[in-house]
Structure formats: C-alpha cells, structure tokens
Amino acid sequence: MPxxxxxxxALFEEQGHVVIGPILPPxxxxxxxxxFEAQAAAWAAEIDTPLxxxxxxxxxxxxxxxHNPVFREQLYHQRAAAIAAELIGCQRVRVFHDHLIVxxxxxxSTVPWHRDLPxxxxxxxxxxxxxxxxxxxxxESGAMRFMPGGHREPVTRSIDFLNEAKxxxxxxxxxxxxxxxxxxxxxxxxxxxxxxxxxxxxxxRRAYITIYLDATCTYDPTRAAWHPMAGRVSVxxxxxxxxxxxPTLGPGxxxxxxxxxxxxxx
Amino acid sequence: MNRxxxxxxxxxxxxxxxxxxxVTHALSTPIEAGGTLAWWTGLEPEEQExxxxxxxxxxxxxxxxxxxxxxxxxxxxxxxxxxxxxxxAAVAAAFRAAVISGRAHRAHMGRDIYGSSNKGLWDLxxxxxxRAVAERFxxxxxxxxxxxxxxxxxxxxxxxxxALTAFDTSPAGxxxxxxxxxxxxxxxxxxxxxxxxxADRGRPLIVARREARxxxxxxxxxxxxxxxxxxxxxxxxxxxxKLTEANGRLFARGVADNKGPLACRLAxxxxxxxxxxxxxxxxxxxxxxxxxxxxxxPAVMEDLRPTLWLDETGYHDHEDGTLRLLARTVxxxxxxxxxxxxxxxxxxxxxxxxxxxxxxxxxxxxGLNKSVVAGGCPFNRSLPAGARYLALGVxxxxxxxxxxxxxxxxxxxxxxxxxxxxxxxxxGAIAERAS
Numbered sequence: 001m002p003x004x005x006x007x008x009x010a011l012f013e014e015q016g017h018v019v020i021g022p023i024l025p026p027x028x029x030x031x032x033x034x035x036f037e038a039q040a041a042a043w044a045a046e047i048d049t050p051l052x053x054x055x056x057x058x059x060x061x062x063x064x065x066x067h068n069p070v071f072r073e074q075l076y077h078q079r080a081a082a083i084a085a086e087l088i089g090c091q092r093v094r095v096f097h098d099h100l101i102v103x104x105x106x107x108x109s110t111v112p113w114h115r116d117l118p119x120x121x122x123x124x125x126x127x128x129x130x131x132x133x134x135x136x137x138x139x140e141s142g143a144m145r146f147m148p149g150g151h152r153e154p155v156t157r158s159i160d161f162l163n164e165a166k167x168x169x170x171x172x173x174x175x176x177x178x179x180x181x182x183x184x185x186x187x188x189x190x191x192x193x194x195x196x197x198x199x200x201x202x203x204x205r206r207a208y209i210t211i212y213l214d215a216t217c218t219y220d221p222t223r224a225a226w227h228p229m230a231g232r233v234s235v236x237x238x239x240x241x242x243x244x245x246x247p248t249l250g251p252g253x254x255x256x257x258x259x260x261x262x263x264x265x266x
Numbered sequence: 267m268n269r270x271x272x273x274x275x276x277x278x279x280x281x282x283x284x285x286x287x288x289v290t291h292a293l294s295t296p297i298e299a300g301g302t303l304a305w306w307t308g309l310e311p312e313e314q315e316x317x318x319x320x321x322x323x324x325x326x327x328x329x330x331x332x333x334x335x336x337x338x339x340x341x342x343x344x345x346x347x348x349x350x351x352x353x354x355a356a357v358a359a360a361f362r363a364a365v366i367s368g369r370a371h372r373a374h375m376g377r378d379i380y381g382s383s384n385k386g387l388w389d390l391x392x393x394x395x396x397r398a399v400a401e402r403f404x405x406x407x408x409x410x411x412x413x414x415x416x417x418x419x420x421x422x423x424x425x426x427x428x429a430l431t432a433f434d435t436s437p438a439g440x441x442x443x444x445x446x447x448x449x450x451x452x453x454x455x456x457x458x459x460x461x462x463x464x465a466d467r468g469r470p471l472i473v474a475r476r477e478a479r480x481x482x483x484x485x486x487x488x489x490x491x492x493x494x495x496x497x498x499x500x501x502x503x504x505x506x507x508k509l510t511e512a513n514g515r516l517f518a519r520g521v522a523d524n525k526g527p528l529a530c531r532l533a534x535x536x537x538x539x540x541x542x543x544x545x546x547x548x549x550x551x552x553x554x555x556x557x558x559x560x561x562x563x564p565a566v567m568e569d570l571r572p573t574l575w576l577d578e579t580g581y582h583d584h585e586d587g588t589l590r591l592l593a594r595t596v597x598x599x600x601x602x603x604x605x606x607x608x609x610x611x612x613x614x615x616x617x618x619x620x621x622x623x624x625x626x627x628x629x630x631x632x633g634l635n636k637s638v639v640a641g642g643c644p645f646n647r648s649l650p651a652g653a654r655y656l657a658l659g660v661x662x663x664x665x666x667x668x669x670x671x672x673x674x675x676x677x678x679x680x681x682x683x684x685x686x687x688x689x690x691x692x693x694g695a696i697a698e699r700a701s
Binding site: 043046047049053054056057058059060061062063067108109110111160161162163226228 | 273275381
C-alpha cells in the first residue's frame with residue numbers, strides 16, 4: 001500500500017516539501033519528548049553544566065539514535081522510511097544521520113537560508129529529510145520556511161552562516177512558514193531552500209529529523225569534508241556508505257511498487 | 267586570517283584569541299634596547315609552551331582572559347589602536363557559551379547553531395582588533411600562526427636562491443656580470459627601473475627604483491650579490507656551489523651573505539600588492555672593499571630621504587629563534603641613538619608578528635656588525651643623520667657567514683615576507699601622517 005498519495009507526491013515534486021501525517025500517535029510523541037528531556041539532562045550532567053545553561057547554548061544533537069534507545073526505535077520507524085523511499089523513488093533508503101533540533105521558549109536563533117546537500121559529503125541529490133514535529137510548530141514558534149520549487153534549481157555551494165546570507169529580493173515573498181502539528185512531519189528534498197526563525201512563544205519547539213538517502217548514494221570526499229559525519233565514513237570515494245554508521249532500513253520497496261511510483265511521478 | 271568561518275569556527279576562534287593576546291601584548295609593552303617581547307612568558311609556567319605555539323584550549327584561554335593583568339594588557343593594547351576597552355563581563359559570558367558548545371560537541375555531538383557561540387566571542391574580542399591592526403600594519407599580523415617547524419620558503423624564493431647561488435660571484439669568480447643581468451631582469455619583472463653603474467670601476471652597482479604601489483612613503487633596501495671565497499670545498503658537508511636543503515636549513519656559499527635575503531625579498535615583493543616607493547641598492551664588492559659603492563653610493567644616497575633604510579639582512583638567535591630587532595636613529599659618524607616613537611611602534615608590531623611564529627623579539631639599538639667588511643660598509647657610512655635604520659632578515663646566528671658550511675634557516679623566509687608587509691604598511695601610515 002503506498003504511503004504517499006499522488007497529490008502529496010505531486011506537491012513534493014512541485015514545492016520540494018510536503019507535510020504528511022500524523023505519522024505518530026500522541027502517546028509516541030509524548031514518549032519522544034520525555035526521552036529528549038531525560039537525555040538532555042544526562043548530556044548536561046555529562047559535561048558538568050546546569051541544564052538551563054546547557055539548553056541556552058546547545059540546540060542540536062547529531063546521531064541521537066546512537067545514544068538513546070527511544071530515538072533508535074524511532075529511527076527504524078517503517079512508515080517514515082517508506083514515505084522517504086517513495087518520495088525519493090528508490091527501493092531502499094539509508095540513514096545519513098539523525099538530529100534533534102530544539103528551540104527553547106523565547107529562545108533559539110535564526111537558522112539562515114540554506115540547502116542541505118552542499119553541506120554533506122554525498123554525491124547524488126537523492127535524499128529527503130523527515131522533520132518530525134514533537135510539539136505543535138507554528139510560524140511564531142519557529143516553523144521552517146521553504147522557497148517553493150527551489151529544489152529544482154542547480155546545485156550550489158554551501159553557505160557559510162557566519163559570513164554569508166542568501167538574498168532572495170522580491171522572491172522572499174514566495175516563502176511561507178510551514179506549520180506542522182505534533183506527530184506529523186514535513187518531508188523536504190535535500191536541495192530545498194529553507195530557514196527558520198527563533199522561537200518567540202512560551203512553548204518548546206522540538207523536532208526530530210532523520211535524513212534518508214537513496215541507499216545507492218555514494219561518498220564524495222571533495223564535498224563538506226568538515227561535516228561531523230565525514231570522519232565516520234570508512235569507504236573509498238564513489239562507494240556506497242558503510243553500513244555500521246549509515247544503516248539501510250526496512251525491507252525496501254518492491255520493484256513493482258517502485259515502477260508504479262515512477263510511472264505516477266511521470 | 268582575520269575571519270571566522272562556520273566550517274572551522276573552533277580553530278579560527280582559538281587562533282584569533284591567541285592573536286589578540288600576542289598583538290595587545292606587543293602594542294602595550296614598552297620596548298627598550300635589550301628588552302624582549304614574548305607574550306607567553308606572562309602565562310603560568312605550565313601554559314607557556316602551549317601559548318607560544320597558539321595551542322591553548324578554549325578552557326585555558328577562558329582562564330587567561332579572566333586574569334586582571336591580562337584584561338589590563340588587552341585594554342592597553344586596544345587603546346594603542348584607538349579601540350575602547352573590552353566589556354569583560356560580556357567576554358566571560360561568551361567564553362562560557364563557547365566552552366559549553368565545544369564540550370557538548372566533543373562529548374556527544376551537541377552544538378549550537380553552527381558556530382554561533384564561537385562567533386559571539388569572536389565578535390567581542392577579535393573582530394574589531396583585527397580590523398584596527400590590519401589598517402595600521404596590514405593583514406600579515408593577523409595571519410594564522412605558523413609554527414617554525416612548518417614554515418618553509420615559497421617555491422619562488424627557493425628557485426631564486428638556487429639561481430643566485432649557481433653564479434660564482436666569489437672574488438675569483440667569473441659570473442658577476444651574469445648575476446647582475448639575472449638580478450636586473452628579475453627587478454625589471456617586478457616593475458623596477460634598473461640602472462647598472464660603475465662597471466668601468468669594478469663590479470657594478472645596481473640602483474633599482476620603483477614607484478609607490480598604493481602606499482605613501484619610501485623605503486631604501488640594501489644588499490650585495492658578491493660572496494666570499496668558497497674555502498676548502500672538500501671540508502663542506504654540502505657542496506658550496508649548489509643549494510642544498512637539509513635539516514630545515516639551506517646550505518651554499520653566500521646563502522646567508524647575502525643571496526638568501528636577496529632571494530627572499532625578490533620573491534616576497536612579487537606577492538605584496540601594496541608597497542611604498544622603493545629604492546634597492548645592490549652592490550658587488552662588499553667582500554672586497556666596496557670600491558665602486560664607496561665611490562658612487564654617497565651621491566646616490568645623498569638625495570634620498572626615505573621613511574626607512576633597510577639593511578641587507580638581520581638575525582635571529584639560532585638557539586630559540588628570537589628575532590633581533592636592530593633599529594636605531596643614525597647620528598653623524600654612523601653613531602646610533604634610540605629609534606623615535608614612530609619606529610618603536612613598528613618594532614612592537616614586528617615583535618607581535620614574530621610571536622605569531624612562536625618566537626620572541628629583542629630590540630638592540632645598533633646596526634649590523636660589519637667590522638669584518640673590508641673598508642667598512644658603504645651603505646652604513648653614507649646614511650644621513652636622522653635616518654631611521656632597521657636590520658631585519660632571514661639569517662640566524664648559526665649562519666657561519668664567510669665560513670665553511672654557510673647556511674641559513676628556512677623557516678624565516680615566510681616570516682620575512684610578512685615583515686616586509688608590516689614595514690611597508692607602517693611606512694605608508696607614517697608618511698601619510700607626516701604629509
């Protein structure tokens with residue numbers, strides 16, 4: 001049974017992002033929030049820092065699944081992986097990495113306009129991110145804004161957030177915040193342009209992101225050597241990624257289903 | 267690099283914080299004859315070596331920046347370049363955020379928004395200081411630290427030195443004219459108008475002049491292309507007629523006196539976009555009495571009123587690399603008086619620059635010791651009263667000039683190019699102020 005409707009697929013193709021969900025029931029979302037709270041306290045203690053001070057500075061964590069069994073379970077969520085495979089149009093997906101990104105009440109910073117792929121040592125633009133909201137995310141609490149259709153534009157180099165800014169001019173008006181209810185996810189293309197503002201509300205804005213690659217994507221060491229995952233690649237340039245750090249997920253789509261998807265997308 | 271980038275913000279921040287300590291120490295410390303600049307000697311003993319090499323951790327730097335004496339030093343150094351004192355409470359808070367971010371990243375891949383904590387600290391401590399220092403002394407003073415072990419001559423400098431040492435310009439040699447032609451061509455390539463004079467009297471004198479390129483003022487450089495005899499060649503460890511690199515040093519007759527400094531300056535000038543007006547005097551008989559130069563240099567130099575006179579080279583202590591800043595105001599009879607206030611600022615900047623290479627700097631109020639030069643040095647003898655004189659260059663005290671196995675250290679080459687940049691920027695600023 002396809003996880004993505006033809007309308008959602010068409011929207012993804014056109015816009016570069018699509019909200020799908022809920023993909024988790026409220027109880028599972030609450031469990032992830034509790035897991036984050038416990039894990040954040042443990043992380044703060046690990047570096048001997050009061051939790052409030054810690055969360056005032058640290059806002060994102062990579063490879064959470066390697067630290068926490070609840071997030072590990074979520075990483076292997078079959079439905080999210082199937083949606084990603086359908087949107088990419090591949091038989092199997094591979095996890096590049098996960099991360100938690102948190103904006104505390106009346107906190108967090110602007111994440112400038114960027115695209116993800118130029119910041120990854122991945123050769124092919126065949127990847128999607130599943131941005132799973134753990135709170136109801138609104139424009140005020142820091143919802144991402146996307147530039148519709150930007151994913152279809154040519155690959156660009158990465159943007160140095162500390163020295164550069166993407167300027168859209170008049171086109172900036174086309175960008176709209178994408179609200180996401182807790183338990184739902186926005187799936188976005190690895191070349192979509194996106195940004196997010198600080199959280200101006202009294203609530204948290206927590207999201208758990210899993211980056212899915214087409215399992216056949218290959219390692220490109222000439223790109224983003226500084227990325228924290230680059231040091232964990234143990235295969236040569238041009239090879240598919242090592243399974244121990246970048247696991248493939250699920251049984252994979254059948255060839256027949258994939259052919260249907262590709263036919264539908266055409 | 268006077269910039270913090272997202273891709274290496276921790277590394278860039280640590281470099282910037284070390285640089286701020288080195289530069290503010292140099293700018294705030296009185297420099298007197300015999301005095302040594304070495305900012306890391308103010309650290310705790312166990313911190314000094316890491317400080318010298320710019321390898322203190324962010325946590326250690328946070329502790330250093332909390333010390334009242336360091337805060338006073340930084341504020342004094344900032345005042346020297348017309349900057350306000352730091353908000354030290356804000357700096358302490360920014361250090362705390364950056365340290366938390368760094369620890370979280372190392373411990374469990376947690377982080378802030380792509381280096382924003384590092385950028386916050388950078389903006390408070392490094393950004394305006396870097397701009398102010400660059401305006402006065404160029405960007406070389408703000409470059410990343412280069413440990414002496416990793417510092418090596420540019421390929422162009424080695425190529426030039428290889429060519430120069432291949433010419434036999436010893437007293438009995440026959441390549442003086444070829445060497446003059448080669449030097450003239452290189453100077454012409456660099457945009458100098460070259461005059462070769464005195465060939466009818468002996469080994470000719472090269473007088474090369476170049477208009478200013480973006481900077482006010484005028485610097486006169488001196489050098490010579492002749493060398494002393496090779497001596498007993500079989501006693502040399504490396505062949506004296508062929509440049510050899512070994513153990514971080516360059517060997518051949520004349521590398522230190524004076525072909526290495528010539529090669530370094532030739533290659534360096536090709537990389538420096540902005541310079542004041544330059545006059546380069548290069549003679550060919552320094553080792554044999556300087557007859558041509560004694561006859562011609564006084565008249566050539568009489569009409570020159572440069573901002574600075576730069577001698578053929580200068581020295582580092584070979585034991586620990588300490589830079590000797592031989593600087594003086596010339597008085598009649600080639601006597602020396604202390605440098606003026608403007609030149610003391612230059613010495614401080616050069617001392618700060620040396621610290622970027624992890625070496626100290628010591629000011630000595632004198633010229634190069636040329637007592638062994640037959641007939642005396644015509645350049646020094648012809649300096650006008652009141653001249654600002656500086657001897658600075660790639661040699662060290664292990665060079666064994668005139669002896670067997672003459673050599674010079676390789677690591678000093680990039681430093682000297684940076685020194686030229688600082689000197690030229692200072693020259694431009696001083697000349698503009700005077701006009």
